[in-house]
Amino acid sequence: MTRYLSLYFTRIGFSVATAVLGAVFALPLIWFVFAPFNPRAELGLAVPDPFSLANFETVFQNAFALRGLWNSLIQSVGGVVLVGAGATLASYALSRSPIRGKNVVTYILLLFSSVVSGSAAMVPIFLIVNGMGLIDTHIAVILVFAGGLLPTAMFILRDFIDGIPKSYEESAMVAGASPVQAFFDVALPVIRPGVVVVVVWAFVNIWGSFLIPFILLRSSEKMPASVAIYSFYSEAGTPIVTLLAAYSLLYSLPVIVLYLFVSWKFGFRFFGGIKA
Amino acid sequence: MASVSFDSVTKKFGDFTAVSDLGIGIGDGEFVCLLGPSGCGKTTTLRMIAGLETPTSGRVRIGDRDVTFMHPKDRKISMVFQDYALYPHMNLADNIAYPLKVRGESKEKRHARAREVADVLKIGQLLERMPSQISGGQQQRTSLARALVYPSDVYLFDEPLSNLDAKLRLEARGFLNHLQRDMGMTAVYVTHDQAEAMALATRVAVMDAGVVVQYAPPLEVYRRPATTFVANFVGNPPMNLLPVEAMIADGALHLRADGLATSPLKVTRAAAKALEGGKSLTLGVRPEHLSIASGGEENTIAGQLFANENMGPEALVTLEREDAARFTARIFTDEMVALEGRVRLGFAADHIHLFDGEGLRLPLDGEEG
Numbered sequence: 216m217t218r219y220l221s222l223y224f225t226r227i228g229f230s231v232a233t234a235v236l237g238a239v240f241a242l243p244l245i246w247f248v249f250a251p252f253n254p255r256a257e258l259g260l261a262v263p264d265p266f267s268l269a270n271f272e273t274v275f276q277n278a279f280a281l282r283g284l285w286n287s288l289i290q291s292v293g294g295v296v297l298v299g300a301g302a303t304l305a306s307y308a309l310s311r312s313p314i315r316g317k318n319v320v321t322y323i324l325l326l327f328s329s330v331v332s333g334s335a336a337m338v339p340i341f342l343i344v345n346g347m348g349l350i351d352t353h354i355a356v357i358l359v360f361a362g363g364l365l366p367t368a369m370f371i372l373r374d375f376i377d378g379i380p381k382s383y384e385e386s387a388m389v390a391g392a393s394p395v396q397a398f399f400d401v402a403l404p405v406i407r408p409g410v411v412v413v414v415v416w417a418f419v420n421i422w423g424s425f426l427i428p429f430i431l432l433r434s435s436e437k438m439p440a441s442v443a444i445y446s447f448y449s450e451a452g453t454p455i456v457t458l459l460a461a462y463s464l465l466y467s468l469p470v471i472v473l474y475l476f477v478s479w480k481f482g483f484r485f486f487g488g489i490k491a
Numbered sequence: 492m493a494s495v496s497f498d499s500v501t502k503k504f505g506d507f508t509a510v511s512d513l514g515i516g517i518g519d520g521e522f523v524c525l526l527g528p529s530g531c532g533k534t535t536t537l538r539m540i541a542g543l544e545t546p547t548s549g550r551v552r553i554g555d556r557d558v559t560f561m562h563p564k565d566r567k568i569s570m571v572f573q574d575y576a577l578y579p580h581m582n583l584a585d586n587i588a589y590p591l592k593v594r595g596e597s598k599e600k601r602h603a604r605a606r607e608v609a610d611v612l613k614i615g616q617l618l619e620r621m622p623s624q625i626s627g628g629q630q631q632r633t634s635l636a637r638a639l640v641y642p643s644d645v646y647l648f649d650e651p652l653s654n655l656d657a658k659l660r661l662e663a664r665g666f667l668n669h670l671q672r673d674m675g676m677t678a679v680y681v682t683h684d685q686a687e688a689m690a691l692a693t694r695v696a697v698m699d700a701g702v703v704v705q706y707a708p709p710l711e712v713y714r715r716p717a718t719t720f721v722a723n724f725v726g727n728p729p730m731n732l733l734p735v736e737a738m739i740a741d742g743a744l745h746l747r748a749d750g751l752a753t754s755p756l757k758v759t760r761a762a763a764k765a766l767e768g769g770k771s772l773t774l775g776v777r778p779e780h781l782s783i784a785s786g787g788e789e790n791t792i793a794g795q796l797f798a799n800e801n802m803g804p805e806a807l808v809t810l811e812r813e814d815a816a817r818f819t820a821r822i823f824t825d826e827m828v829a830l831e832g833r834v835r836l837g838f839a840a841d842h843i844h845l846f847d848g849e850g851l852r853l854p855l856d857g858e859e860g
């Protein structure tokens with residue numbers, strides 16, 4: 216009897232402890248949801264009273280802030296298209312062709328990619344981009360991101376394609392398809408879930424990054440949202456919390472929408488573990 | 492339809508030789524089975540006909556075309572894959588019609604043709620389904636339909652029935668046999684199931700470690716296996732093999748082993764030659780040629796009863812000898828076979844097989860040409 220009782224109390228204790236821990240992690244999220252609708256938002260947590268959209272009005276009147284979201288979109292979509300197309304073709308070739316040493320190539324690329332998009336390479340990247348005369352252009356940001364993300368994307372996708380039987384394309388070719396037809400008719404649809412994962416991953420990466428656009432861009436009309444957020448300070452240097460809160464929410468929406476769309480359309484088979 | 496021929500074809504993967512100096516020819520309208528244990532090079536051979544693998548040396552011909560380096564799409568072949576390789580994102584109609592799509596047929600035409608073939612294979616009512624929504628047997632027939640939807644010179648099958656359960660496999664085997672009779676197609680069919688090969692083939696190529704050890708009609712392979720390997724692979728249960736000591740005395744061939752008594756055999760030229768090198772031979776008797784001995788000791792083999800399995804129309808009686816070798820008899824009876832202790836199995840002298848020290852068949856009386 217006492218054994219059951221002690222077990223009972225252990226359970227209760229455990230539940231309380233995890234609930235407290237969960238609450239600690241939930242606090243910033245709750246702020247993140249409430250503050251945008253609170254015209255008097257501060258850094259402390261408060262239920263909006265009155266509930267209003269005034270903060271959003273201010274954001275929408277701020278051309279620079281909107282421009283930032285638009286720039287983020289240009290750079291992210293540009294980078295995603297390059298990474299998605301490049302990684303799909305490259306990893307397919309790496310997976311299916313009998314080239315010797317292809318594993319070594321993949322691993323070396325992977326090793327260097329963490330350097331390319333990391334802060335260690337910022338000076339050489341700046342010098343290269345400067346030398347090419349691309350400083351303060353969208354294309355510079357897109358190219359640097361593509362270079363940094365491609366190897367990892369290729370690595371993820373190659374692993375995925377390696378797991379797909381070759382007999383799909385082989386049966387297509389035996390049936391009369393050219394390699395290109397077999398790729399587009401059969402292979403691409405089958406590897407699409409993997410491509411989707413890579414595309415989402417690349418989008419989230421570019422959308423949320425600060426350092427690279429901050430260094431490669433000069434003019435305020437080209438800055439993405441992640442950099443634009445930094446300008447929401449008063450002359451005195453204190454953050455304008457109301458504006459910041461509303462903008463943060465807007466800034467997060469595309470990523471959330473993307474996740475929802477993808478999981479509705481394809482299902483996150485590779486993130487979620489088990490999906491029946 | 493067309494013939495297929497291999498001209499001393501060798502295929503290596505790195506240092507490993509998967510197929511070695513293959514030289515078989517497959518006639519127009521023949522149904523050839525490549526039979527052998529897993530890993531002996533059957534699939535590799537098939538894939539070289541399909542163009543999915545390129546020979547390391549030698550030539551492959553389809554009809555009078557040298558296709559050794561030709562792309563699969565230009566070979567005019569059909570292939571059924573072991574894993575079916577149905578496209579998961581297309582419904583059955585599109586799966587079956589895919590070969591017509593790449594040939595530029597209109598959607599209407601190719602779907603009409605797909606329906607025709609699907610009806611023959613009794614999957615006509617499933618055309619709207621996706622591959623994941625049908626059973627294994629239906630998937631198998633879908634992949635067969637995709638191979639039959641357009642006319643080909645050669646039809647290739649890679650263990651198409653191995654993923655089916657026993658009952659469906661028999662049914663599909665019968666259908667393939669019927670199809671072959673109907674169409675007279677040139678087919679190369681890979682299997683490790685000897686019964687499938689016997690049932691379907693006009694000729695069987697028995698392979699072992701990348702080499703074709705015998706290439707002959709199924710009955711010939713059954714009656715006169717070229718090596719102990721073939722003898723052991725073809726037949727269910729396989730042939731009983733027993734090492735024996737042989738000697739020639741009084742102009743006759745005598746075989747000796749514990750518990751074995753055979754009548755003297757005629758000395759053939761091959762036997763005489765084999766015995767120059769040594770006196771060890773291998774005796775082979777098929778289970779279906781053994782019976783419970785009733786009369787004298789001649790042409791019998793003895794041992795302790797090991798197993799007695801009644802299976803309805805027949806019984807398998809296995810005896811174990813002192814040297815642990817087992818002999819199985821397949822007795823055609825629906826009676827319970829009552830046996831105990833020491834058992835003697837008898838055979839007819841003209842049903843024995845002899846193999847030399849290397850395991851090669853020694854022609855017996857009447858076989859020598």
Ligand SMILES: Nc1ncnc2c1ncn2[C@@H]1O[C@H](COP(=O)(O)OP(=O)(O)O)[C@@H](O)[C@H]1O
Binds near residue numbers: 507509
């Ligand atoms: N692409 C390959 N690379 C290396 N070895 C291979 C390859 N394909 C087949 N093999 C080897 O060649 C041998 C024959 O293979 P296979 O033709 O598939 O045998 P089977 O179909 O008779 O079971 C096997 O030992 C297999 O491991």
Ligand SMILES: [Mg+2]
Binds near residue numbers: 530533534535
């Ligand atoms: Mg195989």
